[in-house]
Amino acid sequence: MNTNSFPDPNGMVSFWRTAPQNLDNFRSTEQLPTESDIIVIGGGYSAAALVTHILEKYPKAPSILVLEARQLCSGASGRNGGHIKPDPYYHAGQLAEEHGLISGRELAEFEGANLDAVKEYVEREKVDCDLIITRACDVHFSSDQDKQAKSRLRKLRKAGIKVVKDASEVSGKYAETVSGVKGAKGCVTFTAGHLWPYKLIHHMFTSAVKRGVNLQTNTRVTKISVTADSQGFWSVTTDRGVIRAPKVVVAANSYTQALLPEYKDKIIPYRGISCHIATPGPSPLLVNTYALRFKDWDFDYLIPRPDGSIVVGGARSVYFRNKAEWYNNTDDSALIKGAKSYFDGYMQRHFCGWENSGAYVKEIWTGIMGYSSDKLPRLGPIPGKSGLYIMGGWTGHGMPQIFLAAKGMADMVVSNVPYHQTGLPRVFEETEARLQSTSNKVMDSWSQVAQGPRL
Template sequence: MAQILPVPNPTKSYWLSEPHRLAKFRSTPDLPATCDVVIIGSGMAGITTAYHLLHSNNHPPNVVILEARDLCSGATARNGGHCKVKVPTFAGFKPGSGSSTVDDMASYVHGIMDSLKQIVEEENLDCEFELRRTFDIQLDRDESKRLKRVYDESSKAGNVWTKTADYIDERFAGQITSIKGAKAAFTGPACSFWPYKFVSQLLARLLAQHSQSLNFQTTTPATSVTSSEDGSSLIHTSRGTIKAQKVVFATNAYTAGLIPQFHDIITPVRGMASHIVPKEPIHPHLSNTYNIDFGPEKGTDYLNPRPDGSIVVGGGAWLFSSDRPSWFNNFDDATPFRPQVEQHWEGYMQRNFRGWEESGAEVDKVWVGIMGRTPDGWPHVGRVPGVKNQWMLAGFNGGGMALILTAAKAVAKMVKEDTGFEDVAGGLGVPDFFGTSEERLQAGNGVE
C-alpha cells in the first residue's frame, strides 16, 4: 500500500479561490538542520498550535512548520466553514471512557467559538467571521419525534446543552427555515468564517511577529519520523532531514503515514462539497447555517450561506457510500467523485429551499476533502503513545472547526511544559475522551 501522504494537484475548493501570498512560501531556501519544535501540517491544527506556542511567550522556541503541499491545502480549506455541534450528536452522545459529559462537550465547543472570535478580533483577521444560529432540520417525521423525546428528557434532566437549543415543530419549521418538507427543526449556536483566510492570515501575523523564531516551509512532505538516542527526533523530508527536540503531528487524516500504530485508528475518508452561486443575491439573506437530515435512507448535508449570498454545501455521502473503495481508506483529493454523484449539487437550492426556485443558482465548484475517521468518533490529542517528545492532535471525524482550537492550546502547553494530556486537559476544559493512549489504540484496533 502506498504511504499515506497528501497527493499532488488536489481539486480546487472555493476556500482556495483567493490564494494567500504565503501559499508557496519558504522562510529559507534550505531546511534548518535543527530546531526546538517541528510542527507537521499547516492547517487549523498546525497553525493554531504554533500560535499558542509563540503567543505571549517571552522566550519562544525555534519552530519549523512543514507543509507537504501549499499552505493550508488540506481539510481546513475543504470543509464547510462553520463551527457547531448538531443536536442529533448531543442526543446520541457516547463519550467512551472518562468522566466528561455531554455538557462538558457543549461547553468545550461554545468556548472554541468564543476563542475564535477573540483571535479574529485581536489579530484583525479579515476572514468573514460571524456569530450565528444554526438549524438542524429533519425531513423524516419518525426521526424528528425521536429527537424531540431525547431533547425533552435532556431538558427535564437539566442538561446544559438544551439551554442554548430550541425546537421548532412541523407547523412552522418550513416557514422559519425555508426548507421544503421540513418536519421539525432545532436551533443552536454556531459561528462561521473563511477557514483558509483565518489560517493564512494568522500565519502571516506569526511570521511578522516572530521572524527569528518561526520558519515555514511549503511543498516539503515529511516522509518519516525516527527517534534518536538522545530523545530528539529526526524528521525526514523530500528535501533533507531536520533534528528537532520536539515534534507535533498536526496531520489529521494522514497521521498513520507517519505514526504506523495509527493504521486502522485514524483512517482517511473522502468527502464532497460544493459552492453554489445565485444569479443575483436572494433576499432575505439566509442568515443561519444548516444541517439537513434527508432521512434514514439518505443522510445529512451541511450548508453555510456566505455573506455575498453564495452557498457552501457539502455531504451527499449516501450517493457513494456503497462504493466503499471510492471513499474509505482513500486519501486522494485530486480525483473527483463520479459525475452521477456530483449531480447532487445541480439545482440543489431550487429543490430544497423556498424562495430559490427562480434564483438561477448554479454550481460554481465541486471539490473533494479528506477527513480523519476514528473508531470511537473522537480525536486523538496528547503525547504520541509510547514515544518521548512527540505530541499529536488529529482524527477530527469531519468536525475539526468545532474541536481544534482549544486542543491546539492544550498541545502547545504540553510541549512547552513537557507534560501529557492528563496534566493540562482539565484546566482547559478539553473532554477527557479526547486523550490519546495505548488503551484507546487497543480498544479501537481493527474497528471501523
C-alpha cells in the same frame, strides 16, 4: 486513485483557495535547519492554531519548524464547508449515552467555548475572514428522527448543561416555514458561525512567521524515526533533508498513517465533497447555517456566504455505499462520481422560494477528512513515544474544536502539562487502550448502510 496515504500533489482547487495569499508557497529559509526544538507536521488549522497558542502563551517560545507537504492550508482546512458548528445536543447526546453525562457535558461546553474563543481572536486581531455568528438549523426529515434528536436535547437540558439552553426546538407544524426547507418535519436551532477558513489560517501563519516560526511549504515528511535517539531527539526525514527535534507534533490529520503506522484504521482518510453555489437571480435571504439530516449517516451541511452565495457539502447518498470511493482514499485530485449532479439544482430542490433563483454550482471540490475509528479526536502525547504528539482525527468536525484543542496542546508540548490538567474533554485524550482497540465505528456505519435496504 491515490492509495499511498500521502497528500496528492495534484489536489483540486477549492473555492476558498481561488485567491491564494503570499504564504501559499512560502519558505522562511532556503535550506532546512538541521535541528529545531519543536517540529509541527502539517500546515492546516491544527498547526496554525497550535503555533498561535504557543506564541501567545509562551512568548519566549523555543524554535518551531512547520513542515507542509503542499501549499499552506491545502488539506481539509482549505477544502471544508467553512461551518463552525458547536453542537450542543446531537453528538453530545450520543456521547452522553455512550460515555456518561459528564463526557456529553464536556463536549458540549468545549465546542461552545471554542466558538467564543475564535470570535474573540478574530475581533482582537481584526482578522479579515468573513466571520459571521448566526444560528445553525438542524433539519430533520422524519418525525421519528426529530423525536429522537429532541429527546437527547431534553435529557441534556434537564441535566442542567448550560450551553444546551441556547438550543431551541421547532415543532413539525412550523418546521418548513421556520427553516425554509421543503419537507422539514422538525428542527433545532442554536448559535453557530461561518467563515473563510483559508483567510483565518493564513492570518495565523502570517503572525507566527513574523514572530520567528520557520514555515516550510512544499516540504513533504517521508519518515519519522521509529524511536528517539539516546539524546531524546526524533529524526524527521523530508524530501529536502533530515531535521532532529526532541518534540514532534503530527498535525497531518488524515495522512497520519503514512508516518505513524499505528494510526492505520485509527485515523482513516475519508473522502468528502463540498461546492460553492452562485445565486445570479433573486433568491430568499438565508441567514441560518444548516444541516439537512436525511438519515443519521446521510446529511448535508450548508452555509450562506455574506455575498449571498452558498457553500454546501455532503452528498453521501451518492457514494457512501461504494466504500472504495471514500474509505482510506486520499485522492483529492478528482471529483467523487455523481457528486456534481447531486448538487445541480440543490437550492431549487430543497429551499422554499429558490425555484427561479438560477442558483448553480460554480466550484466543486474533493477533500480528505480524518475520521477517528471511535469518532473522537485524538490529542496529546503518543503512548510509548516520549516527545511525539498527535493532534488529529477530527472526524469531519474540526472547526468547532481545533482552536481550544490547540491551547491545551500548547501546554502539553511546551510545558509538559499532563493531559488531565489541560481542561480538554477527557474522551479526546490519546491512550494505549484507544490505540489497541479493534473497534471501528466508521466501518460499522458503512456495514449497516451497505447491508440495509436502499430507501
